Amino acid sequence: MKIAAAAGGGLFLGFNWSNSTALPVVVDAKKIAAGSITFNSYLSIGTDNIITIVSPNPEIGQGIKTAFPMVVAEELDADWKQVKTVQGNLDTGIFERQVTGGSGAVPHSWERLRKAGATARHLLIEAAAAGWKVPVAECTTENGKVLHKGSGKSLSYGELAEAASKLTAPKEVKLKSEKDFKLIGQSVRNVDNNNIATGKPLFGLDVYREGMLFAVIQRPKAFGLKLKSVNAEAAKAMPGIVDVVTFDNSVAVVGKSTWQVKKAKDVLKIEYEKAADLESSEDHNRIFKQLLDNGEATVRRKDGDVEAAFKNAAKVIKSEYQCPFLPHSPLEPMNFFAHVREDGVELVGPTQTPERARTEVAKLLGMAPEKVTVEITRQGGGFGRRLAADFVLEAANVSRLVKAPVKVIWTREDDMTGGIYRPAVRYRFEAALDKSGELIGYKLRGVGMNSGNSTREDNFPSGAVDNLLIDSVEHKSPITTGPWRAPITNFLAYAEQSFLDEVAEAAGKDPVEFRLALLEKAKKSPAGEIKYDIDRMIAVIKLAAEKSNWGKKKGVYQGFSVYFSHRSYVAQVGEVVITKGKPSLKNIIAAVDCGIVINKSGSLQQVRGGVVDGLGHAMFGNMTFKEGAPDQNNFNGFRLIRMNEIPEVDVHFVDNGISPTGLGEPALPPAGGAVANAFYKATKQRLRNQPFINEDAFKGIS
Amino acid sequence: MALLKLTINNRAYDTDVEGDTPLLWVLRDNLGLVGTKYGCGIAQCGACTVHLDGKAVRSCVLPVSAVGKAKVTTIEGLSEKGDHPVQKAWDEVDVAQCGYCQAGQIMTAAALLKEKPKPTDEEIVSGMSGNICRCGTYHRIREAVKVAASKPN
Numbered sequence: 001m002k003i004a005a006a007a008g009g010g011l012f013l014g015f016n017w018s019n020s021t022a023l024p025v026v027v028d029a030k031k032i033a034a035g036s037i038t039f040n041s042y043l044s045i046g047t048d049n050i051i052t053i054v055s056p057n058p059e060i061g062q063g064i065k066t067a068f069p070m071v072v073a074e075e076l077d078a079d080w081k082q083v084k085t086v087q088g089n090l091d092t093g094i095f096e097r098q099v100t101g102g103s104g105a106v107p108h109s110w111e112r113l114r115k116a117g118a119t120a121r122h123l124l125i126e127a128a129a130a131g132w133k134v135p136v137a138e139c140t141t142e143n144g145k146v147l148h149k150g151s152g153k154s155l156s157y158g159e160l161a162e163a164a165s166k167l168t169a170p171k172e173v174k175l176k177s178e179k180d181f182k183l184i185g186q187s188v189r190n191v192d193n194n195n196i197a198t199g200k201p202l203f204g205l206d207v208y209r210e211g212m213l214f215a216v217i218q219r220p221k222a223f224g225l226k227l228k229s230v231n232a233e234a235a236k237a238m239p240g241i242v243d244v245v246t247f248d249n250s251v252a253v254v255g256k257s258t259w260q261v262k263k264a265k266d267v268l269k270i271e272y273e274k275a276a277d278l279e280s281s282e283d284h285n286r287i288f289k290q291l292l293d294n295g296e297a298t299v300r301r302k303d304g305d306v307e308a309a310f311k312n313a314a315k316v317i318k319s320e321y322q323c324p325f326l327p328h329s330p331l332e333p334m335n336f337f338a339h340v341r342e343d344g345v346e347l348v349g350p351t352q353t354p355e356r357a358r359t360e361v362a363k364l365l366g367m368a369p370e371k372v373t374v375e376i377t378r379q380g381g382g383f384g385r386r387l388a389a390d391f392v393l394e395a396a397n398v399s400r401l402v403k404a405p406v407k408v409i410w411t412r413e414d415d416m417t418g419g420i421y422r423p424a425v426r427y428r429f430e431a432a433l434d435k436s437g438e439l440i441g442y443k444l445r446g447v448g449m450n451s452g453n454s455t456r457e458d459n460f461p462s463g464a465v466d467n468l469l470i471d472s473v474e475h476k477s478p479i480t481t482g483p484w485r486a487p488i489t490n491f492l493a494y495a496e497q498s499f500l501d502e503v504a505e506a507a508g509k510d511p512v513e514f515r516l517a518l519l520e521k522a523k524k525s526p527a528g529e530i531k532y533d534i535d536r537m538i539a540v541i542k543l544a545a546e547k548s549n550w551g552k553k554k555g556v557y558q559g560f561s562v563y564f565s566h567r568s569y570v571a572q573v574g575e576v577v578i579t580k581g582k583p584s585l586k587n588i589i590a591a592v593d594c595g596i597v598i599n600k601s602g603s604l605q606q607v608r609g610g611v612v613d614g615l616g617h618a619m620f621g622n623m624t625f626k627e628g629a630p631d632q633n634n635f636n637g638f639r640l641i642r643m644n645e646i647p648e649v650d651v652h653f654v655d656n657g658i659s660p661t662g663l664g665e666p667a668l669p670p671a672g673g674a675v676a677n678a679f680y681k682a683t684k685q686r687l688r689n690q691p692f693i694n695e696d697a698f699k700g701i702s
Numbered sequence: 703m704a705l706l707k708l709t710i711n712n713r714a715y716d717t718d719v720e721g722d723t724p725l726l727w728v729l730r731d732n733l734g735l736v737g738t739k740y741g742c743g744i745a746q747c748g749a750c751t752v753h754l755d756g757k758a759v760r761s762c763v764l765p766v767s768a769v770g771k772a773k774v775t776t777i778e779g780l781s782e783k784g785d786h787p788v789q790k791a792w793d794e795v796d797v798a799q800c801g802y803c804q805a806g807q808i809m810t811a812a813a814l815l816k817e818k819p820k821p822t823d824e825e826i827v828s829g830m831s832g833n834i835c836r837c838g839t840y841h842r843i844r845e846a847v848k849v850a851a852s853k854p855n
Binding site for chain 1: 703719720722723724727730731732734735736737738739740741742743744746747749776777778780784789792793796797798799800801802803804805808827828830831832833834835836837838839840841842843844
């Protein structure tokens, strides 16, 4: 093992997390001491007993910067009070999957993190045992110390670090039994709480450098337009303006302060010309209906003989559900710092995909990727928007053109009108019931905008219905789209769970019993391949029903919803009461199976936040277009949920000991269905389109 | 450009900016006080909330020329050691997810509690509903305000 001495005399045990054997890596102590970390993932133990753990994945509010180090500290038996966590920068040499997306960070890294901690613990024990001349098996660890019961001796990890770092790391190391976890499963506070509450510079927008210029960018005001001509004379004459530069279809105003460039942008005289159709929301509504009937569909899944099932059905239920485009609206708008030099590029800012940022910038500039560094800041939300690299490319382009370090800032208006939205979708569901109310046929067709496959063909109820057809049609829109928290399922789950509620009612069955019967059927006689865990789904359904006292509450109208996404299972019960003749959403009970819960506090909030996000956007979220231009451009036109609009959210986790399966997204998809189904129970009116607030059933209520 | 004298967090600052510049951008771009956040620029989200003579204001729509002799308090100056009851409650309740809106939430809550040391649940909700939290930490914000109100200031 390589050793590097820190300025303060500490020693570092470096571990390569991307490698399952936890091979040692070289760490540069001077850089650590200077707080300028430009290398890899590591675990370091100082002689002062301070343990430093790097978290390589971007922190966007999902709590990874707290959860990752908890896992390492658990296996290390570290004293959490002496653990410091550090955000890692991009380093593809030693990290894998430095991405925040798909609720995948914890499932991907769970074992790697545990091995990193366990390997260090093993070495510390070996070092202590050798010094005491006692068998390794007689030594135990606790709270950052190695103990020998027989002699009563103990040494702290700091005291052992040097000796331990000279030993060879084992290839295999035994991990703890889950029942012995002390830290995992506890409530640990966000490691950045103090920095956040005292206003420390943490976020991309907080990056300021000597000589840095500020830039705002005018992009085409409508999707489908391209740049024709620019007159920047007036803008250039404004105070503080250094330059106005043009690239692609963008005009960047560069200057000495945010306010100066923002004001100068407003006096740009730009002419555009049409490059594609300028679509309006009415066009989308028409296109959806046409494509549902006559579109060229791609078959996603086909089981049995669906035509025969519908022909022989005693009852057919058919419904359509539609949602609008949505901006992501992270509260920190898009921004990035770039300094393009002859010999390389420095990038700093909020990105969910630092490697993509580097690759795309290197490609743009014709540079080797190794010459591009990416420093990852804390991020004021992401929701999928920061998976793209458009704003990073903009910063690189502007810095290249003005030959200076530049921070590109998007105003809220830029952020909302700048594209890459959750695409609008329309679904048509059809169900065939036989005389006894059994679901014998199921059809789903999705029409999406640039979404590729707008269905999730292998999700429940696939596998539980003998005759099933799921297909999709796509419309290519000039309006740019991209992943939005729980892509596709953020709306599909609501539509499907709402439709299943309709089917259960038509079949004369209780919605919970109806779902459970389908799952039992899928277990006994599966139709085609089953790609979800039936037992885990049943377990969350039963837990949600139990915790909500399903069907037994007087004066409370309950709606049920359950969904499997991103490897995890979440069931929710919405509860509506009638107050002064009006329905009001009082409570949402959520039963969650995400495997082992690492941080109880963070996980609880992640579920609550996901429910609030899902509910808020289902209720209010609406982005419309007129001739290619968004009608909404800030929070006065685009409504986000506020404190006075939230229900209580009770969260219950399934304790099944399964390795963690992800939690950044799975709580969001079922929320809309639980609410809409409860609303139906209370009012006998279905909500089939989002936002709910624009539905006729809602008029005059809120 | 105009030479302005400002009192921020009990310290005197001189700054040379155009008078229509919102206080938010003077704090961030000119004075290095970046704890106050930009969210919307139109007083809709509350991320930029600071205190002007103890009252919560939206610094994104307050021209710096209008500040005059009023005392400005930002998140950096809410307490010397980050131990204002509201800041402590935010940690105790573990409010933050991404954390971006929380400086504004804390400043709004601190001003609310100054005016109403023992607010009712309704007063907390109406006092805090002007601030957006995109992560949806509203339950914990509400709880943290209650925790802060329960402690001696």
